[in-house]
Amino acid sequence: MVLVFRWLFRISVFCVSLVVLGLLITYYLASRSLPDYDKTLPVSGITADIEIVRDNAAVPHIMALSDRDAFFGLGYAHAQDRLWQMTVLRRTVQGRLSEIFGTRTVEIDTMLRRLDLYPLAVQSLQHQDAATLDALEAYSAGVNARINEINSSSLGRGAPELFLFEAPIAPWQPADSIAMIKLMALQLSGHMREEILRARTSLLLDDAARLSDILPDSPGRGVAALPKYADLVPGALPRFATNQVLPDFLSTIPEPGLAGASNAWAAAPERSAGRGTLLANDPHLELTAPSIWYLARLQLADGGVIGGTIPGxxxxLVGRSEKIAWGITSSYMDDQDLHIEELNPDNPEEYRTPDGFKPFVTRKTIINIKDAAPVTLTLRWTDNGPVLPRSSFDIESILPQNHVASLSWTALSDKDTSMSGAIGLMSATSVENALDVSRSYIAPSQNLVLIDEERVAMKLVGAMPRRDPGHQSRGRLPSPGWIAANRWQGMLPYSSNPEFLAPQGGIVGNTNNKSIDAPFPNHVSYDWGDTQRVQRWQGLMQGRKVHTRDSFIEAQLDTVSITARTLLPLIGRDLWFTGEAAAEGTPERQRQRALDLLANWNGEMNEHLPEPLIYAAWLRALQERLIRDDLGQLADRFRHVEPLFIERVFRNVDGAAKWCDVIRSIKVESCSDISRLALDDALIWIEEHHGSALESLRWGDAHSATHRHATLGEVPLLHFFMNIKQSTSGGDHTLLRGRTSGVDPEPFANVHGGAYRGVYDFADPDSSVFIISTGQSGHFLSRHYEDLGQLWRRGEYIPMSLDVGLARAASVGITRLVKP
Structure with missing residues (x-):
């Protein structure tokens, strides 16, 4: 027995030793790729020495004697910190993910190959201006200098992920960076999915009038520039008011509701306490680890520029120079049209056009797949654009037999000069100069919010399709591609894009709301990204005669839901004070307790409160009950509550209360019946997932922000190290937007928000601040992998100064790239 015990002990010690040894070897190999910020490195391809000063947040301040060397330094810094991220993004847009991830990414590769984005980026290279070509070449050389350093010095392949995935890194090319912008356009464009959803919904609904309930148009004339404060509040005293609100009133193509969003607003000197212009911006994208954003400062010939970049x-892309500052929001311009193409019944290699049948333009391409046979695709193009797979995005559900679908999209340009616009903006010296430079933008379309020392402006940038006034669906539904009126007729001139320059009220802004109310075809869009946040924004902006950097920060971090304040009195109006006293432990008693909490709630979506969770669960259950019997399985596509739909139903706008009646029951249900049943559904769900003690609930437990690693976020054990999870405030309809997933088992998880925040004050430019949602490094062993994340969660910022002396004073290292 003693002998057995001894051998068991020896075997256990041996196994534990092997595990420890394996962990030590793994740590050693992974740590080899940790970037060294404090060194001198000889590199070729520079005209003079470059100094990269890393401040205490690891933000690189790139000091160079020429623009070319500055871009070289940025390429080197990006590759130092985010090489794996850059590799995956490049492979995504090239349609080459399956070479390292196998069969699970074939569908993504197939879609990207069919869109042909990378070949279009290569063709667009020759259309860039000279300064942009120089920047692209220098940046590529900087990235490749880091790759060469990794290879020559055995620096752990450059990233820990490269030990797990066999992914040889080809040298970076200038076209790769142009392709990154096209990939960004894809991730910010959701109109194709909206067209398909609208088509499927219209096919299911017996009453066509009900389509405008569940997929409502944004009301109002549009909000962009606010009126003069004195016109709104005659005789107002020059003091700060308390916050006021208005009265009631890995897929690359985003799901509806998860396309790009953002907030941006600016104040002219007359609306600023410091008499300098102000700008706040927080672009909303999917939350990832590391963040898609990367902070950097460049010293260019025209002066310093600092802000948010995207590696690659x-x-x-967002930030400030010594002369101007700029922010962006998704414009929601309708830049995509889906066309139904009829095949020739006698020859499926031809499709119908206004002039008869015509052969597709075709090309073959091969997708190489790890551990599987390669797949050969035949890419097909029509006059309207590339043919999409029938099996993707529910396209097959709306296609008649003997038809295919093609896509018209502004990003499918082989003369895309968006990169020239982005490069040129950094050297702009005034609002007017920036507006002129921005005519180069093609896609993605954005609202560009600008300030210089004296003026504020907002301009929609990006190519706007020219549609025929006789377009059958006005771009709202997939339309027959062989009818001439449904085809695009080129692009509208840049001058036709909406512009708001130096408005009389002194404030411009956008929360993805409807910005103009122009008739088709100059309408910009029928589908906008916000009808709710803008109401709160208007109240906060007009609640003060003048603003400061801190009041802009306060608005950026505001968690009050105007939606909750509007909808709760509607859906609960017959429930608040009705019903008899109920015994403890009964569903009726739990319902009363929930209603009591909500009756005393001010609509603040604070992570520490129980009311936001009760409210969110109630609204979700309510919409589910309203639409499930009408839409069946299609109800799964409506993952987020549509406030305008709920309001239309409970105000019975144009007979919308019809949604409350359950089709399959004999009884005629009222909206109060459905509201009560939905509240009970919500309380059951809450008890199953968070417990029955309502007063102890925390919104932040359900609304946690998970910054998921794109490739290792779902891997057992590794996800503990790679993902970053945080309790967060805000919600779908607050200015501090934390878009929920809408998908079980965590429907309220925060998956999409302002991963970059910046506030710029030209009364004191060095008091400007910014932050990102994780950290600068993409290496999970680095202390800079998530160090900014807790600041971001708490609503804190770091200084955004162009004073290199401040960066040196608390630097974590200085990298000197020198000529050999």
């Missing part, structure tokens, strides 16, 4: 793109 050599430009400050």
């Amino acid at each position: 793109i050599p430009a400050i």
